[in-house]
Amino acid sequence: MEAFLGNLALGFGVALTLKNIFLCFVGCMVGTLIGVLPGVGPIATIAMLLPITFGFDPTGALIMLAGIYYGAQYGGSTTAILVNIPGEATSVVTTLDGHQMAKQGRAGVALGMAAMGSFFAGTVATLLIAALGQPLTKLAQLFGPAEYFALMIMGLVFAVVLARGSILKAICMILLGLLLATVGTDLETGQERMTLGIQDLSDGVDFAVLAMGIFGFAEIVRNLENPETRDVVRAAIGRLWPNKDDFRQSYFPILRGTIIGSILGILPGNGAVLGPFASYTIEKKIAKDSRRFGRGAIEGVAGPESANNAGAQTAFIPLLTLGIPPNAVMALMVGAMTIHGIIPGPQVMTKNPELFWGMVASMWVGNLMLVIINLPLIGLWVKLLQVPYRMMFPAIMIFCCIGIYSINNSTSDVLFTAFFGLVGYTLLKFGFEPAPMLLGFVLGKLMEEKLRQALILSRGSFSTFIERPVSAGLLLVAVVMLAIALLPSIRKGRDEVFTE
Amino acid sequence: MSDQVSPSEDQPTGLIKSTQELGAGLFLIAVALFFYWQGLDLPRGTLRALGPGMLPLALVTMLGVGGLMMVIYSMLEAGPRLERWSLRGPFFVFGGIILFALLIRTCGLVIAGPVSMIFGMLASNEFRLKEATIFSIAMTVLCILLFKTLLRLPIPVIGTLLEPFFPF
Numbered sequence A: 001m002e003a004f005l006g007n008l009a010l011g012f013g014v015a016l017t018l019k020n021i022f023l024c025f026v027g028c029m030v031g032t033l034i035g036v037l038p039g040v041g042p043i044a045t046i047a048m049l050l051p052i053t054f055g056f057d058p059t060g061a062l063i064m065l066a067g068i069y070y071g072a073q074y075g076g077s078t079t080a081i082l083v084n085i086p087g088e089a090t091s092v093v094t095t096l097d098g099h100q101m102a103k104q105g106r107a108g109v110a111l112g113m114a115a116m117g118s119f120f121a122g123t124v125a126t127l128l129i130a131a132l133g134q135p136l137t138k139l140a141q142l143f144g145p146a147e148y149f150a151l152m153i154m155g156l157v158f159a160v161v162l163a164r165g166s167i168l169k170a171i172c173m174i175l176l177g178l179l180l181a182t183v184g185t186d187l188e189t190g191q192e193r194m195t196l197g198i199q200d201l202s203d204g205v206d207f208a209v210l211a212m213g214i215f216g217f218a219e220i221v222r223n224l225e226n227p228e229t230r231d232v233v234r235a236a237i238g239r240l241w242p243n244k245d246d247f248r249q250s251y252f253p254i255l256r257g258t259i260i261g262s263i264l265g266i267l268p269g270n271g272a273v274l275g276p277f278a279s280y281t282i283e284k285k286i287a288k289d290s291r292r293f294g295r296g297a298i299e300g301v302a303g304p305e306s307a308n309n310a311g312a313q314t315a316f317i318p319l320l321t322l323g324i325p326p327n328a329v330m331a332l333m334v335g336a337m338t339i340h341g342i343i344p345g346p347q348v349m350t351k352n353p354e355l356f357w358g359m360v361a362s363m364w365v366g367n368l369m370l371v372i373i374n375l376p377l378i379g380l381w382v383k384l385l386q387v388p389y390r391m392m393f394p395a396i397m398i399f400c401c402i403g404i405y406s407i408n409n410s411t412s413d414v415l416f417t418a419f420f421g422l423v424g425y426t427l428l429k430f431g432f433e434p435a436p437m438l439l440g441f442v443l444g445k446l447m448e449e450k451l452r453q454a455l456i457l458s459r460g461s462f463s464t465f466i467e468r469p470v471s472a473g474l475l476l477v478a479v480v481m482l483a484i485a486l487l488p489s490i491r492k493g494r495d496e497v498f499t500e
Numbered sequence B: 001m002s003d004q005v006s007p008s009e010d011q012p013t014g015l016i017k018s019t020q021e022l023g024a025g026l027f028l029i030a031v032a033l034f035f036y037w038q039g040l041d042l043p044r045g046t047l048r049a050l051g052p053g054m055l056p057l058a059l060v061t062m063l064g065v066g067g068l069m070m071v072i073y074s075m076l077e078a079g080p081r082l083e084r085w086s087l088r089g090p091f092f093v094f095g096g097i098i099l100f101a102l103l104i105r106t107c108g109l110v111i112a113g114p115v116s117m118i119f120g121m122l123a124s125n126e127f128r129l130k131e132a133t134i135f136s137i138a139m140t141v142l143c144i145l146l147f148k149t150l151l152r153l154p155i156p157v158i159g160t161l162l163e164p165f166f167p168f
Helices: A002-015 A018-035 A042-053 A058-083 A089-103 A107-141 A145-162 A167-181 A207-225 A244-266 A271-286 A299-314 A316-322 A328-339 A346-351 A353-385 A389-408 A411-429 A435-457 A469-486 A488-499 B019-038 B054-076 B088-107 B109-121 B129-150
Strands: none
Touching: A002 A018, A002 A107, A002 A353, A018 A042, A018 A058, A018 A353, A042 A058, A042 A207, A042 A328, A042 A389, A058 A089, A058 A107, A058 A299, A058 A328, A058 A353, A089 A107, A089 A271, A089 A299, A107 A244, A107 A299, A107 A316, A107 A346, A107 A353, A145 A167, A145 A435, A145 A469, A167 A435, A167 B019, A167 B054, A207 A328, A207 A389, A207 A411, A207 A435, A207 B088, A244 A271, A244 A299, A244 A316, A271 A299, A299 A316, A316 A328, A316 A346, A328 A435, A346 A353, A389 A411, A389 B088, A389 B109, A389 B129, A411 B019, A411 B088, B019 B054, B088 B109, B109 B129
C-alpha cells in the first residue's frame, strides 16, 4: 500500500509540473479536435498527430500522446451523439441512445453524462493500473518465450472471436497481418524477406503507414462512395449538467460499465472493444422498462461510455507490464515509445519509474482535462461538424499526408500509405474487417521471435507449448474460446450483439 | 454494416451464391500465391532452428486454404453480392496523395498542398473549382502556420526547385 501511494505520488509529481499539464492539455485539445471529425477514429488521429510529439522529452511526449488518445476517444463519442456517426467500433453503441437524446434536445446532458462517466471510469482505471502494474510485472518476469507465444496466440484468438462477421474471414485477416509483418529484414539471419527489392521496405512496413492507409485513406474513399447522410443535430444542445433524475439513473450503469470495461480492457486481443456492447446489453437486460433503450435512455449512454473509457485505459496494462500491445492504438504507442528510445515492457517500470508513473498519473489528469475542456467547447464541435464532407475530407487528407511524411521525413512512406489505402478499400469491398489484420501485424514480429526462441530451447519440439503449464493453460483458453465461438447457437447470439 | 443482406435482393442464382465471398476467396488465394512466389528462395531451416522462410510458408499455406474454403462456401451458402466498385473516389484520393509525395520535396508544401487537395477534391461529385481553390490555399496556409511555425516539423515549405527564387 505504501509503495502504491509512493508511486502515485511520484507520478503526480511528474504529471503536475506546469509543462506536463500544458502538454496534456494540448494533447487533449487537438486529439478531440481531430477525433471529432466523422470517419476519423482514434487510430487515424494518433497516427496523424504522432509527429507533433517528437520535439519533447520522452515523458512529455508520452503524456501528450496519452492526452491525444483520450481526446480522440472522447471526440468519437461526441460525433456519435451529435451526428450518429461512430468514429470507431467502441462508440457504435453510443449512437443508439446518445443520438436519440440529442434529437430530443438533450445532447448536452448526454455529452455531460458521457464525460462524467468517462471521468469516473478513468479514475478507477488509473488506480487499477497503479495497483496491478507491479504484480503483473513480476508475473511477466516468469514468462519464457513459450508463454509469450501462447499468450499472443490467445490474444489473436480473442480478436477473432470479438470481430464482427465471419470467423473464417477474421482468421484470414490475422494471417494476412502476420504475413505483412514478415516483410523486411529477418532479425536473426539478416536476410531480406518479401521486400520486392525495394530499399525502403528493408526495415519492414511501418505500422503508422499501414494503419493510416487502412483506417484513414480507405475510410475517406468509402465515405465518398456512400452519399452523405450526416444528420447533425438541429435541436438545441440544452443544458450540460444532468439533473437529479439523470444522476440517479446513471450511478449504477456507470459503476457496472466501469467494472466490465476495466476487466475486458486488460485482456489481450482488444477486449476493450467488447466493453460498451457488454455494458449496453446488461443495462438493457436489467432495466425495468427495456423499451426505453434506443429511444434516448441515459443509461444507454452512461454505461457504455464508462466501459469504453475504462477499457481504453486498462488496455495500457498488457502493454506496460508485458510489452504486448493489445490493440492497434497501443501498437502506435509502442511506435511512439520506440522513437523516444523506450522499449515497452516490464523493464520500463524499473528503469524509468518517472516516465511510467508520470504517464499513469497524467491519464487521470487527462480525463479531468477532458471534462473541463470539452463541456464548454461543445458549441465549437457542433459548428465543426456542420462543415460539409467535401471540404472535410481534403483537410483530413492533407493532415494525414503531412503526418505520415513527418514521421520519417520520407516520401516513400506517403506512397506506401496510398497503396495500403487501396488495399484497405479492396478489403472492405470483399467484406473483410481490417482491425484483426492490424493486430496480427502488430504481434507478428514478436510472435515469430518468441516462436523461434521457444523452439531453440526445446530442440525443435512443439510439445514445449503443452508441457509448460502456463503456456498450456493459455492455449487451452484459446481453443475453448474458439470452439465456443464456432458453436452455432453462440454464433447467432454473437451476431445479435453486434447488429443491435 | 456492409455484410448485412436482405434476402429478397440477393436470391442465389446459379452456382455462385455469394459473389462477395467468391471475390474474397480469390483475392486471398492471389495474395497467398504472390507471397509464396516471393518467399520461394528463402531458406526454411529446420524445426530446431527456423529459417527466415519457414513462417511465411506456413502462413501462406494457411491463407491459401482459407481462401479456398471461402471459394467453396461461396457456392454453398447464400451471401452478399459484390458491391459496385467506384473508380472516381480511389483515383482522385489516392492520386492526390501520390501527387503530394511527388511534389513535397521539390516544390514544398506551398505547391504540394493546394495541388494535392484540389486533385483530391475532384473525388467528390459536388466539386466546385472556386471553392476548392480558396479552401485548399487557406488550408495550406493554416498547415504551414501549424506544422512549421508552431510545431517546427521539418516539412519543406518551399521545395528545392523553388528555393532559388526565395533567397531568404
